Amino acid sequence: MPTDKTTLGFWLYIMSDCVLFASLFATFAVLRGSEDIFSLPFVFVQTLALLISSFTVGLAFVTKKQNTFLILTLLLGLGFLGLEVYEFKNLMLEGFGPSHSAYLSSFFALVGTHGLHVAAGCLWMLVMLVTQRFYQLQRLVLFWHFLDIIWIFIFTFVYLFGII
Amino acid sequence: MKHYFDGLILSLLFTLLSFGLVGMHVHMNHTAIPHELLYVVLPLFAVAQLLVQTVYFLHLPQGNGWNKFVYGFAILIVVLVVGGSLWIMSNLQHNQSEMFIGEPSPEHQLD
Amino acid sequence: MYLLQSSGIIASQEASLIIQATLLMLIVVVPVFVLLFFFAYYYRAGNHKARYSPNWEHAKMDELIWWAIPLEIILVLGALTWGSTHALDPRKPLPSTVPALQVEVVALPWKWLFLYPSLGVASLNTLEIPANIPVEFHITADAPMNSFWVPQLGGQIYAMTGMDNRLNLMADKPGDYPGYSANYSGAGFAGMHFVVHAVAQKDFEAWVAATASTSPVLDQATYSALRAPSTEQERTYAYRIDLYHAILKQFGH
């Protein structure tokens, strides 16, 4: 982790985002209800996709083959988002939309905010690939790893606890 | 390169452990493992994976003093905000839940 | 000053706590004022008699002192806090040989509804209680957040939807004690006050009997009308349905 100005500034942004997610986790934990709406294999696939993408984005930074690994990471990221959108659509169709209850409101807010961050990461990767300018790659890698860490806590406290 | 690979393996390990436990628990229709144990072990796996990714992926140890200080301060604030909020809200809920909310008979129901 | 001439067992304990804590803090505050004005005067630029040591900016002993003094004051205050918070917990029943009178309080948009479950009477914006008898209030709301507060009897507590807050108060002597909402709840907030009439036991029983026989009945329809935002004059009802728990359940989780 180099310690120049922009990296520290971005690191501070990531730390502030930790507190943002902490507030969403606290709200989720307080408004928690109990609905049997999650499927274990589904979230397992999502978790694998994000974990492997975290690996490939690291390789994009370490090796010189940025394009190949970034594209791979982008695909995995979009795959993750696709699954999430699919899950949200199904929940809403089954009547478990965000306005169904406080528990589901906080579920959609927490997982949705993480999804928006993943979407922003994907857009960032896309811009990098299009413009072929990789001076921000180091910060994108930090951002992507941070999103995977937040997902660790989401799948543990939201999905696994919800399934138990 | 190897650094990232080790990180992936360790992360995968904890992920598989968590999902495996819950998968087994659900498979044996919620009787195999007591819930309390799960509610302790799963967060431990999550924190373990957090540490793994902090070292292997974020390379925090190679960061300068400020990165580490702000990381530690963030963890402190997250613990204070989440832990504090849970303690306060559960206390508020407990203290204000009607001890004996009897089910009023139907005609008492408000429109 | 209401707070300093309180007429409730809880209010008087809270008032003495306020005075005690203030005196304790004066131990630090008074010297600060004295030092401030003395130094400001004595060490003014014009006074050349005063010693001038521009680089004296560090003294281990002195700094230790004014870390220690505030620490000690706070330790004493902290002990006072731990004790008083537990002693004056609004949920703690008051020591008494007589069982506490149960009064249910419902904060409505800009008015207070008081229900006496065991006596079958209710009242709006006026609260009749027997003096020297502990009263246990169960407080909830069918409105935005309010706060039930009778300064001369004791501290306040919030009235919130779906929540049953408990407050134990007792009037030491008969009298009229004004009550307010202490949390802004909309345009009619300034009109949301009531008066507590603490009366002798027999007068209270007479009031209950008179109210039960002469007052209009508080049924579903009357209650629904009361839910609309308005400021109301004092009024009494007779009632038989368990309104309080129905309101509580309506917002229950």
Add this chain to the structure above:
Amino acid sequence: MSLFGLLTPQAFIHGPIETGAQIIVIVAVLVTVLAITYLGRWRWLWQQWLTSLDPKRIGIMYILLSFVMFGRGFVDALMMKSQQALAVGAPGYISPDHFAQLFTAHGVIMIFFAAMAFMFGIINLVLPLQLGSKDVAFPLLNSISFWLTATGALLLNLSLVVGQFAATGWLAYPPLSELAYSPGVGVDYYIWALQIAGIGTLLSGINFLTTIATMRGHLRLMQMPMFTWTTLGSMLLVIFAFPILTVTLALLALDRTLGFHFFTTDLGGNAMMYVNLIWAWGHPEVYILVLPAFGIFSEVVATFSQKKLFGYTSMVVATMLIVVLSFMVWVHHFFTMGAGADVNAFFGIMTMAIAIPTGVKVFNWLFTMFRGRIIFATPMLWFIGFLTTFTIGGMTGVLMSIPAADFQLHNSLFLVAHFHNMIIGGVVFGFFAGFTYWFPKFTGIMLNERWGKAAFWAWIVGFLMAFMPLYALGLMGVTRRLDHIDVASGLYTQPWAHWLFDIAAAGAAVIALAVLFQIIQIIVSIWNKHKHHVGENPWRSQGPEWQEPAEPLHERSARGVAIGAVAALFGFGLIWHIWWLAALALIGILLSLITLPKPEYAD
């Protein structure tokens, strides 16, 4: 839904007094635009100021924004004080709903757009000079942050012209702020003005902390001036507290806009969680404001006692202790909500614990004066005023940190007097001291001392008259936010209730006089510049910021103004549910971020 969402011509029509405010805003904008056009100054304004990346110019713009908003917040205060004096047993001249908008706007303006803006103004001006870095870590981000704050202020003032503002109190507690009880757009104006300004504040926090961390040159941490240390502490609090505000406002917005149920009274919503979250941000927020004021006083006391600051190390330790403790106290804002004795007692004791480092600072200031040669210039007078009022406020604060005492004092005028004691006595006096102290550094002009001293004495007398009676009224059982006092309310019969309110209103008038003196002071000092011209270091201060002249920096970028303008459209679109406008504005912001130029320092 029509093309303009909820926006209809009726939104422009208001009651008598509000129409007056509407006209004043429109006329003020028109006059300003015409004056600039007449003087042909648009180009100069655009090139020298609006698009400047020089932290000094951005700082001056922050301070000007702060003065404008302080003026409006102060008019709100005058209206409230006059209404409360007139409305004892009478309706007064302001309707209850309008009065609610007044105290909500007064709180929001004074905290977010007067105090925070002034703080960032002084930090922009002084911090780069104290560090010797001459510039901030991310100049463009600095401009963007300013314009986001300005956009928040714009949206807030716009609520005077079209629609109305929230009538819920400056923290908009649900359920009152939910659609069920606040159907109008008022609360939406509140949410989006604060959300946009809040993001600007968070970005500033990151900017200045990075500046302190990486641009100190050879200046070691323990050599940094005290104002830099307190700014470091304040920025740490900004970075870790503002995300909580962002989440809380976003959840309320989701409730109101998309029908979520976080804080509604039905379907499991829990309004207490809003109170818990907003204050988890709320208390660090007041320390964000007061810490830089402490830093300014440390500089001022050392300079005007012609002595080194006493106990530098314990001042630094005390600052950092306050930073950590400020995240462990927030329940003292809702002791009376119904939590158990253990929770209340714990947070009460933690609140008192903050009084220890603050007490240490006070003693260190006192002993900086000890054996000094004190010059009673205006900044030093502001310091003496600060110590007197802040010590009273600290005492009442520790008093209210005892839960059982707070049960009687919460939400009463006693509380109102306490926090005005801390914010006016601490933050406002601190910023006035800083403004007077550093004014010569950036303008070469010493502010007229005679008018300065007159302004101070009018401020301190006006302040004591305006708020000491509130302590007494609070003990008499008068709650805050009363737009009138009913004859039958039991307060009416209290003997002093009437003229305590009158004294308070008179106090506000004296403060108005003091503000007038300050305006005269600035005009007089600039009008005959020659008489007030001073050299490089008029106070003969050792502070590093005085040692070399501050040369202007000439980098410019229009991106900050652009993002601010698009953010205003985004906010307006969301407030009035004009979805196409909000969507377009969001795309505009994304495009602007994507096309950011490659900075020259990029590797």
